[in-house]
Amino acid sequence: MDDVILQTHRLTKTFRGFTAVQGVDLSVRRGSIHALIGPNGAGKTTCFNLLTKFLAPSAGRIEFKGEDITGLRPAQIARLGIIRSFQISAVFPHLTPLENVRLGLQRALGTSMHFWRSETSLRQLDGRARELLDEVGLAELADAETASLPYGRKRALEIATTLAMEPELMLLDEPTQGMGREDVDRVTALIKKVSAGRTVLMVEHNMKVVSTIADRITVLQRGAVLAEGSYAEVSTNPQVMEAYMGTTDTALQAEGH
The missing domain is CATH 3.40.50.300 (P-loop containing nucleotide triphosphate hydrolases)
Structure with missing residues (x-):
């Protein structure tokens, strides 16, 4: 099968x-x-x-x-x-949406736990992070403080962060x-949109x-x-x-x- x-x-x-x-x-x-x-x-x-x-x-x-x-x-x-989201929004409230998504993208660099790396070294990820934020409708809020986002937008950000980890299967x-x-x-429309080519x-x-x-x-x-x-x-x-x-x-x- x-x-x-x-x-x-x-x-x-x-x-x-x-x-x-x-x-x-x-x-x-x-x-x-x-x-x-x-x-x-x-x-x-x-x-x-x-x-x-x-x-x-x-x-x-x-x-x-x-x-x-x-x-x-x-x-x-x-x-x-196999990448999972949770019932309660799991994003870092005092980082920006851009910084949240960038953390997810660090996995591809093999530096996902290197939180002490300088911000300059992570800027190579900004382009892809902004693409993902645009995909979930958050491009204009990329540099806002996540804590200030409405709840629905925080869930959209969580989906963007999940996508950053390149899931084959999203839970x-x-x-x-x-x-x-x-x-x-x-969010329903967003899930339908991001499901294209994914499970x-x-x-x-x-x-x-x-x-x-x-x-x-x-x-x-x-x-x-x-x-x-x-x-x-x-x-x-x-x-x-x-x-x-x-x-x-x-x-x-x-x-x-």
């Missing part, structure tokens, strides 16, 4: 007798936007933590481009090109969480976002896969509607539009 970039086999995580993720089989196709959804407590973020090795699986296997990566450490996972954890409608629409796996609670950009959706409930398919398929699945709404009516479909 050459078109599958990430695959899990019976992925499981147990905490002191509680099974948070149970036998998850997941296949993410290269070049797609794949959404992982489910009610609160379904195991979505735990799955992300397993994929990036912030947690070690209790059982199961993870494969990236056909290679078993289950035993690797988080830094090794990142070096392979976006709740990218629109806490945003107003205008920011949600902007995105995202945890997302906003069904409008999922219905707009996801090519394929995996629904988790109590740590296990409940359903998988296109938005049209999962949104009309009675089990999925009941898991979300406690009903089998069309509420889930309405939420997505």
